[in-house]
Amino acid sequence: MEYGIYINGWREKKELMEVKNPYDGGVVGKVGVADEEDIKEALEVAKDAFGRWRKVPAYKRSEILYRVSSIIDERKEELAKTITLEGGKPIRYSRIEVARAVETFRFSAEEAKRIGGEYVPMDASPAGEGRKGFYFRVPAGVVVAITPFNFPLNLVAHKLGPSIAAGNTVILKPASATPLTSALLLEIFLKAGLPSDVITLLFGGGERVGMPLVESEIPRVVSFTGSRDVGKKIAKRAGLKRLLLELGSNSGVILDEGIEPEKVVKRLAVGAFAHAGQICISVQRIVVHESIYSEFLEAFVEEAKRLPAGDPMDENTVVGPMISERERDRVIEWVEEAKKMGAKEEIPLKVEGNVIGPVVLTEVPEEARVWKDEVFAPVVSVVPFRKFEEAIKILNNSSYGLNAGIYTPRVDHMLMAVEEVETGGVIINDYSTFRVDHMPYGGVKESGLGREGIKYAIEELTEIRFVSLMP
Ligand code: NAP
Numbered sequence: 001m002e003y004g005i006y007i008n009g010w011r012e013k014k015e016l017m018e019v020k021n022p023y024d025g026g027v028v029g030k031v032g033v034a035d036e037e038d039i040k041e042a043l044e045v046a047k048d049a050f051g052r053w054r055k056v057p058a059y060k061r062s063e064i065l066y067r068v069s070s071i072i073d074e075r076k077e078e079l080a081k082t083i084t085l086e087g088g089k090p091i092r093y094s095r096i097e098v099a100r101a102v103e104t105f106r107f108s109a110e111e112a113k114r115i116g117g118e119y120v121p122m123d124a125s126p127a128g129e130g131r132k133g134f135y136f137r138v139p140a141g142v143v144v145a146i147t148p149f150n151f152p153l154n155l156v157a158h159k160l161g162p163s164i165a166a167g168n169t170v171i172l173k174p175a176s177a178t179p180l181t182s183a184l185l186l187e188i189f190l191k192a193g194l195p196s197d198v199i200t201l202l203f204g205g206g207e208r209v210g211m212p213l214v215e216s217e218i219p220r221v222v223s224f225t226g227s228r229d230v231g232k233k234i235a236k237r238a239g240l241k242r243l244l245l246e247l248g249s250n251s252g253v254i255l256d257e258g259i260e261p262e263k264v265v266k267r268l269a270v271g272a273f274a275h276a277g278q279i280c281i282s283v284q285r286i287v288v289h290e291s292i293y294s295e296f297l298e299a300f301v302e303e304a305k306r307l308p309a310g311d312p313m314d315e316n317t318v319v320g321p322m323i324s325e326r327e328r329d330r331v332i333e334w335v336e337e338a339k340k341m342g343a344k345e346e347i348p349l350k351v352e353g354n355v356i357g358p359v360v361l362t363e364v365p366e367e368a369r370v371w372k373d374e375v376f377a378p379v380v381s382v383v384p385f386r387k388f389e390e391a392i393k394i395l396n397n398s399s400y401g402l403n404a405g406i407y408t409p410r411v412d413h414m415l416m417a418v419e420e421v422e423t424g425g426v427i428i429n430d431y432s433t434f435r436v437d438h439m440p441y442g443g444v445k446e447s448g449l450g451r452e453g454i455k456y457a458i459e460e461l462t463e464i465r466f467v468s469l470m471p
Helices: 036-053 058-074 076-087 091-112 154-166 180-191 206-215 228-237 261-277 293-306 325-340 388-396 411-420 455-460
Strands: 016-020 027-032 118-120 132-139 142-146 169-173 199-201 221-225 242-246 252-255 285-289 359-362 379-385 403-407 425-428 462-469
Touching: 027 076, 027 180, 036 142, 036 169, 036 199, 036 206, 058 076, 058 091, 058 154, 058 180, 076 091, 076 180, 091 154, 091 455, 142 154, 142 206, 154 169, 154 180, 154 221, 154 455, 169 206, 180 199, 206 228, 221 228, 221 455, 228 242, 242 455, 252 261, 252 388, 261 293, 261 379, 285 293, 285 388, 293 359, 293 379, 325 359, 325 379, 379 388, 388 411, 403 411, 411 425, 455 462
Parallel strands: 142 169, 142 221, 169 199, 221 242, 252 285, 252 403, 285 379, 359 379, 403 425
Antiparallel strands: 016 027, 118 132, 132 462
16 A cells, blocks of 8 residues: 555655554555645645635535445445554454444534534623524634544544534644555545545654644644643644644553452453553553452453454454554563562563563552553553542542543442542443543543544534624
């Protein structure tokens, strides 16, 4: 597969970037790298196209999105294989990602027709007497979308679906590790009848291609999904524009007294180790009531050892490779650091190529990076607690706050968790990794700003236009 960049048409580039298979290092494809002139032109094209696209009626935008959803469904196996080849995601999970993208675009098609407003009772104030007030939503303008490697289809869908539904134009800069899925998706949009200048696709490094887009005065919104550190850089340099930042986490799960370990270990092992833990809401910290701690730990370690690790194209694989050697080495360093600080390894670190076997740690000090930072790898720390309040404190003692999973049979504890846990989502009686694509999704603290989940993303991608009407 070889692609140039796309600015109102495909354009060949001399400078190419290789896309490598994270499992075996083979070259999967090549993409062109955008230069300064391309970036300037992309911004102008998106601005110009917005003037036309914003006037296209909702039902037509919706029809295009429905078609995108069905073409993805028709081409599901090709898309799943591409995700696995470039992103190293085990094929069984790539298939799930594609099925989710089918839904994300279907939800976007539905929401395109529901972007409404509200009546404002102006006569609540004497100064408003005799007026009718209402607001409706208008598209914000040009959206810059910057996306990560770990869901190269569905997280791009969460940018393009709501943006297109709302009537915005988009410049997409996907992760350099996984650009091919975005190229396929753009082809699908064009086939579905999207005008040729509504989405622009640029490839190249984050600082070189992403940041000039972020800093430009043309876009009205930067919608970013990726790491906290890059999110912070974007927030510093974006200037006066709307920011939607979907960042990382070190998600935690509480297992309360009364939970039967054997009923939850399978699900938690998948939540922790699937796609090598490279999911923003992967289970990273498990806080277990002392009455079930030993039983849980034993069963969890057994389950983790059983998980098939290796070739992501193998139908059985659960734990695939880390995205790069650099990431693999970072994880090894973090695990070694935790061990030096006193952590105990319940499963010894096993590394083959870029594949790291599941790691379970206990007695992990709070200062260890595997605990306090986002490990984004198949590494889990397990700690015991006595009182439920204490477990919530442990979860909240984090600079992040995306999703938390709370397993408890007690209604008072469910309610306490709902009130006290500091995360964007509190998932009762399931793992933190749970997400469906239409729920409001996003973080507090350093996990980000704003919410995705189509309807909620559309709120971030539109402006309120208020009207006061006095005949
Ligand atoms: P990343 O390193 O932050 O990269 C994300 C995107 O930002 C890539 O397209 C990257 O381009 C670009 N980028 C890098 N430096 C940039 C800069 N200075 N200016 C502008 N853009 C820049 O993240 P990743 O490793 O791909 O993904 C993993 C992270 O994403 C984890 O922290 C994970 O938790 C987070 N994530 C969050 C969510 C969520 O919904 N909250 C979902 C999935 C993932 P290059 O690839 O060219 O460097």
